[in-house]
Amino acid sequence: MSSMKSRRTIALAVARKDVSIELNSRILTNQVAPFAAIVMVMFAFALDNEGILQRVAPGLMWLATLFSMLIVVQRSFTVESADGALDALRVAGVDTGAIFVGKSLALMVQLFVLEILLLATAVVLYGVEMTAVGLLEAFVTMVVATAGLGCVGTLYGGLAAGAKGRETLLPLLLLPVVAPVLIGATRATEAAFGSGGTAVSEGWPWIGLLAVFAVIFAVAGTVAFGPLVDE
Amino acid sequence: MTPNSGTGTSATRRLGVLVIVLAIALALFGLRFSAEDVVQGSTVRIMYVHVPSIWTAYIAFILTAICSGVYLSRRQRSLAWDRVAGASAEIGVLFVAVSLVTGSLWGRLTWGTYWVWDARLTSTAFLFITYVGYLAVRRLDGTHRQRARRSSVMALLAILEIPLVHFSVNLWRSLHQDASVADPNAKVKLDGLMLFSLFLGLVTFTLLFVWLVLHRQRTMLLEDSFADRGLDVAIAERRNEAGAQ
Amino acid sequence: MDSVIELNDVVAVLGQFPALAGANLRVSRGEIVLLQGPNGAGKTSILRVCAGLLPIERGSGRVLGIDLVTQRDEVRSRVGLLGHSNGLYLDLTVEQNIRFWASMVNATEEEIVRAMSLMRIDGRLSSVKTARLSAGQRRRCALASLIVRRAEIWLLDEPHAGLDAQGRDELDSVLRHAVSAGATIVLASHEMERASALATRVVTVDGGGVQ
Numbered sequence: 001m002s003s004m005k006s007r008r009t010i011a012l013a014v015a016r017k018d019v020s021i022e023l024n025s026r027i028l029t030n031q032v033a034p035f036a037a038i039v040m041v042m043f044a045f046a047l048d049n050e051g052i053l054q055r056v057a058p059g060l061m062w063l064a065t066l067f068s069m070l071i072v073v074q075r076s077f078t079v080e081s082a083d084g085a086l087d088a089l090r091v092a093g094v095d096t097g098a099i100f101v102g103k104s105l106a107l108m109v110q111l112f113v114l115e116i117l118l119l120a121t122a123v124v125l126y127g128v129e130m131t132a133v134g135l136l137e138a139f140v141t142m143v144v145a146t147a148g149l150g151c152v153g154t155l156y157g158g159l160a161a162g163a164k165g166r167e168t169l170l171p172l173l174l175l176p177v178v179a180p181v182l183i184g185a186t187r188a189t190e191a192a193f194g195s196g197g198t199a200v201s202e203g204w205p206w207i208g209l210l211a212v213f214a215v216i217f218a219v220a221g222t223v224a225f226g227p228l229v230d231e
Numbered sequence: 232m233t234p235n236s237g238t239g240t241s242a243t244r245r246l247g248v249l250v251i252v253l254a255i256a257l258a259l260f261g262l263r264f265s266a267e268d269v270v271q272g273s274t275v276r277i278m279y280v281h282v283p284s285i286w287t288a289y290i291a292f293i294l295t296a297i298c299s300g301v302y303l304s305r306r307q308r309s310l311a312w313d314r315v316a317g318a319s320a321e322i323g324v325l326f327v328a329v330s331l332v333t334g335s336l337w338g339r340l341t342w343g344t345y346w347v348w349d350a351r352l353t354s355t356a357f358l359f360i361t362y363v364g365y366l367a368v369r370r371l372d373g374t375h376r377q378r379a380r381r382s383s384v385m386a387l388l389a390i391l392e393i394p395l396v397h398f399s400v401n402l403w404r405s406l407h408q409d410a411s412v413a414d415p416n417a418k419v420k421l422d423g424l425m426l427f428s429l430f431l432g433l434v435t436f437t438l439l440f441v442w443l444v445l446h447r448q449r450t451m452l453l454e455d456s457f458a459d460r461g462l463d464v465a466i467a468e469r470r471n472e473a474g475a476q
Numbered sequence: 477m478d479s480v481i482e483l484n485d486v487v488a489v490l491g492q493f494p495a496l497a498g499a500n501l502r503v504s505r506g507e508i509v510l511l512q513g514p515n516g517a518g519k520t521s522i523l524r525v526c527a528g529l530l531p532i533e534r535g536s537g538r539v540l541g542i543d544l545v546t547q548r549d550e551v552r553s554r555v556g557l558l559g560h561s562n563g564l565y566l567d568l569t570v571e572q573n574i575r576f577w578a579s580m581v582n583a584t585e586e587e588i589v590r591a592m593s594l595m596r597i598d599g600r601l602s603s604v605k606t607a608r609l610s611a612g613q614r615r616r617c618a619l620a621s622l623i624v625r626r627a628e629i630w631l632l633d634e635p636h637a638g639l640d641a642q643g644r645d646e647l648d649s650v651l652r653h654a655v656s657a658g659a660t661i662v663l664a665s666h667e668m669e670r671a672s673a674l675a676t677r678v679v680t681v682d683g684g685g686v687q
Contacts, residue, residue: 009579010579013576013579013580017565017576020568020572021567021568024567024568024569024572024605025567079565079566082566083561083562083563083564083565083566083606083614084559084560084561084563085563085564085565087559087563088563088621089563089580090529090552091527091528091529091552091555091556091557091563092552092553092556092577092580092581092625093549093550093551093552093553093554094580159368159381159385169367169368169371172360172364173364173367173368176357176360176361176392176396177361179357179396179400180395180396180398180399183399183400183402183403184399205402206402209398209399209402212395213395216391216395217391220388220391224384224387224388227380227381228384228385372491373491374489374492374531374533376531458492461492462489462492465492465493465497466487466494466497466498467497469494469497472682
């Protein structure tokens with residue numbers, strides 16, 4: 001067979017492929033996004049108080065993101081295993097690190113779209129108000145948090161993708177690991193929203209934590225993804 | 232190994248006897264000889280189980296990580312390392328559970344509540360769930376080598392994750408001054424005998440851990456070789472099946 | 477003779493089941509070898525071992541001179557496996573699938589077009605989602621991606637399944653063409669008359685072994 005292209009080209013091709021799959025199937029926009037939105041509405045039922053909702057809006061937004069992420073990650077690996085495509089990639093000797101990067105990028109794009117939607121929902125439903133700097137901070141938080149979530153979701157999703165009966169394992173493995181993201185992103189978003197009188201400047205250290213998380217799992221994922229999906 | 236050999240040797244039997252003697256001594260020192268705490272009274276005695284069990288859990292998870300690292304780094308990968316890693320993690324999970332339960336009972340007595348969102352308590356709960364997940368990964372289908380590789384990678388990922396969780400939970404709690412109920416040990420003034428009892432607890436639990444790991448990894452070895460023997464039989468059957476036709 | 481596949485007493489395990497219990501196989505360059513045998517005999521497992529997908533538990537094996545036990549990864553990029561599943565993304569169109577595979581290797585535009593027309597998946601079919609294709613059309617799509625990847629050894633599991641008469645004829649001519657271009661083919665098939673007309677040698681697999 002002809003020589004493999006560079007890792008970067010392959011990663012981009014994998015990412016483009018996953019985005020094309022989403023564009024063709026519209027699972028994210030037609031199923032996951034409405035699910036995320038209904039979760040936000042259900043939170044309002046559970047916490048029947050506008051003051052509380054406004055105060056805890058950041059946490060609810062990120063919780064809804066994490067729940068939706070479980071579905072998106074599962075979907076991301078169902079398309080690989082439905083007709084043995086991941087096997088085929090392995091047989092073709094495609095670099096697993098590049099597959100990891102590609103799938104992480106595609107997952108990040110999808111999560112980011114979802115978060116924008118959830119942010120808008122929070123503004124509309126929970127009466128959140130933001131300054132211009134706050135909006136910028138919320139935006140940066142979303143970018144950095146999503147980078148971490150994309151890597152960690154792909155890493156553990158790959159492990160849970162293999163044989164049957166492993167899907168139920170994903171939440172158990174994934175949720176404890178993303179706890180730092182939930183904490184960091186919620187605090188940073190609280191600062192951005194000014195919930196409970198938090199100043200915008202208080203959010204930046206948390207974004208630092210999110211960045212550390214993203215870098216660690218980007219590196220770890222590139223190394224560990226191969227051994228986890230390959231058997 | 233002969234088919235009817237157990238998991239014990241004379242060395243582990245001696246170790247077992249030593250652990251029993253130490254456990255009796257710990258019970259005597261912890262419950263009788265050592266003094267009550269000025270503030271907490273007799274409830275302080277939970278400490279002699281609580282602190283050693285979380286200590287043992289940390290040792291267990293460190294051992295799991297080391298064995299997993301060694302397993303992956305050796306050219307000639309030996310499943311023995313994987314079995315020790317797995318045995319150690321199982322017992323670690325047990326001891327984290329013990330420390331969570333005793334901690335929460337202790338909390339009920341001193342704080343009046345089973346659970347507070349204390350940083351250390353919260354990250355210990357995450358530690359517990361993380362290794363429950365690790366054990367679930369160990370039980371996935373596959374050959375021994377697949378199990379070993381998957382779980383070794385998981386163990387190494389866990390030691391990346393734990394400091395991150397611990398750090399972020401700490402940072403989170405540091406915002407809430409009101410919740411600094413801190414851990415009860417801090418308030419305890421330990422006299423000589425109490426300190427001795429605590430050390431006795433650490434030694435006893437560590438040796439108990441060693442004894443348990445030795446036995447558990449041998450049980451795992453037996454399980455593995457039982458499966459291998461089953462495979463030998465299956466291979467022979469498969470060959471016969473081919474020959475018969 | 478130039479052996480491209482060499483399996484010596486290979487045992488391979490699926491879970492705790494010995495899918496292969498001592499398989500021996502020797503394939504020379506340019507051969508078309510047909511593996512025949514009942515269901516569950518281990519034909520698929522032999523192909524998966526040769527593809528470097530299923531690890532060798534005991535015994536030894538070499539593909540293209542590369543050790544299957546220690547250098548499984550290197551074997552992979554030089555063989556192509558078409559298993560029971562087609563390795564397609566069902567939500568992508570035919571053309572998107574082929575182009576994705578082409579982008580994994582340095583396939584030229586010309587090769588893509590040629591592979592697609594050879595497998596008759598160009599034209600109207602090229603913009604249809606693979607989920608909507610018939611089994612035979614998906615098979616042709618998978619074969620086209622194999623052509624694009626220019627594998628040196630083709631490992632085909634039931635390649636004729638789901639193909640109509642015309643599709644089978646075309647498949648055979650594609651395989652002969654591939655062999656004349658230097659490829660070696662190992663296929664497992666139930667289509668005995670057809671496959672043995674194509675094959676240069678027939679090997680019987682049974683009970684996880686090869687006679």
